[in-house]
Amino acid sequence: MSGQTQFRYTQTPSKVLHLRNLPWECGEEELIELCRPFGMIVNTMCGVGANRNQAFVEFADLNQAINMVSYYASSTEPAKIRGKTVYIQYSNRHEIVKNRSPGDVPGNVLLATIEGVDAGDVSIDVIHLVFSAFGFVHKIATFEKAAGFQALIQYGDVQTASTARDSLDGRSIPRYLLPSHVEECRLRLSYSAHTDLNIKFQSHRSRDYTNPYLPVNPTAMDGFLQPSVGPDGKKMEFESNVLLASIENMQFAITLDVLHTVFSTFGTVQKILIFEKNGGTQALIQYPDVPTAVAAKSALEGHCIYDGGYCLW
Template identity: 30%
Template sequence: TIYGASDGTDNKKPRVEEAPPSRVLHIRKLPSEASETEVIALGLPFGKVTNILTLKGKNQAFLEMGTEEAAITMVNYYATVNPHVRNVPVFIQYSNHKELKTDAGNQRTQAVLQAVSAVQSSGSSSSDVQEALAAVSSPVLRIIIDNMFYPVTLDALQQIFSKFGTVMKIITFTKNNQFQALLQFSDPVNAQHAKLALDGQNIYNSCCTLRIDFSKLVNLNVKYNNDKSRDYTRPELPAGDGQPSLDPAVAAAFSKESNSLLGKIPGALNPLSAAAAAAAAAGRVALAGQAGSNGVLLVSNLNEEVRVYGDVQRVKILYNKKDSALIQMSDANQAQLAMSHLNGQKMYGKIIRVTLSKHQTVALPRDGLDDQGLTKDYANSPLHRFKKPGSKNFQNIFPPSATLHLSNIPQDVTEDDLRLLFSDTGGTVKAFKFFQDRKMALIQMSTVEEAIQALIDLHNYNVGKKQHLRVSFSKSTI
């Protein structure tokens, strides 16, 4: 028995003028909220599904099976077991069409079919196919950053992924010593396209590789809007206890430059057109292109720890606001690095605020003009850590922490000498550990703020025999 009749009535009695067997099936009486995924699921147990056309206004759909035999098996089965979608009985019959010629512009449908086809081609079980359908229906992506040479901020992820659709929520976290994120689009098809285009691509040249999969979650619960999590649909959310939030000036700067921030960073992912995204998915386009640079930071509540994250070229303390300055780094990568790690850190009892400046360079005072020493040029400074291309210093860039890494220690300098030296910066040394060769060590202060102060005071400190101590933040603990 074939349910329904070709004239669209609900008469369940077989009619003489029924359509002959065809691999295209006509499905009627679908609930208005039924998705393509649920319609495809009706045909999955019987063979490969090759196409689908939904008629939302009529609560109908056409489902094309891979073979006529699969369609016959499906119809015969549902003649004895009433098919349901969302607990609503539906009616299935052969269509007068022998194949579906649909517009490939139905992106959601194509995304679902691609996922199902890939799993079915691998010989996977029906449960695997169902899982693939569930995954491709999720608007949430799980993102892992491999080879994270430079830090990747929540804002950077938002700008990269928003090229494929509206990003609604992001949660970032560290798991198994890897930076990860959950990112929710407004539509599952946007998540599918972003995964196809970006999985395996580098955010920056030769580093920060995106590993992307679908999350089993279909909705993210974001409680706070800060540098770790963000719900773009609820700007009123609090920052949360102990979490730095963007002050109004910084937030305004981000909103003005949000569409071009990554575009100003050499090696950053460029905005992708639809054609470029399709080519990237096919592996033909390198996403890490070159762009213009802006290596100037606006820093409020100034200190010199920016040297840890790059080579400072020039500094200009603002004449009418002495606790703020423009700092020019050697390139925009370093400016982004310093901003990512230093914005929101505490120093001298104040919160440091760092954002990108609209200025491309810091101008030196005109000849003969005395600016009271507020502008200085460090281009020829011997303290540049990252001047040498490929320097191993690039591999040891970490956010501010209470534990400092010391190197270039003379053999005759003892643990007591170093403990005393670091105590004199005003902090408390909690732990100390020499490396085996005694040329390097870890020293732990009681707070991150104390460690920042010690680094400022003692990096390049002359410890004797023309040897200067090298100090940087460590990811290790003692």
């Protein structure tokens, strides 16, 4: 046991046990699994201590806690979680009291405060990439508050959100996903009171990944689908099912029918939006999936609609 004493016999028995030397990110389920044979668990507190490798477990009855301590004190096999010896002692407290703020009440929507960056340093695509590692992300909304750049990330259930929170809280977004001028980007996560985000438009600030037919907000063109800057200073493009087409050398009128004819060659066109920006004509073309949009972009970019070099993409 590496010279450590698994039990301290001089402490006054309590129905709350203090467990030390836990594996990293030990969850409540693992604690309950260890303690359940000795009685009913009424409360737990995980992630305690500077290294977050300690926990408290409260039994329904004092004798149940004594039974657990007595069992492992006399056993030749120490208490273990994931093969790691767990050190058990009575706690000085007689119950676990959690003063929960609203951000500590588990929910399916996380509030992420992204420290060390400005709003334009971390794109919504990067946020989606990071949080998708733990399950399907339904919706994301980003905004700026006094606390800094923040985002709401919605999952389908509380368990997935809790896993993401426990895994990412206090961690940094990988450096290769950040612009070269950002030294560190730390995530601070809490639970939001929201249960279902109201996303009306797809834009560079909000996305609904469950609704491919949601319209793109024409007022949010600045930054929408714009690539982030990689560590090498070059722009990184993130693929999407919506293409932004800028039309140059426009000598003939470009109508919805013309655009539909051109872009339908590669698949079903769901929506088209034409607008003027900075004296030029641009259009948004929405496909049902990313591969179709990628194929159309690869085939059409730099080509002309009409012979003679007119209406260049």
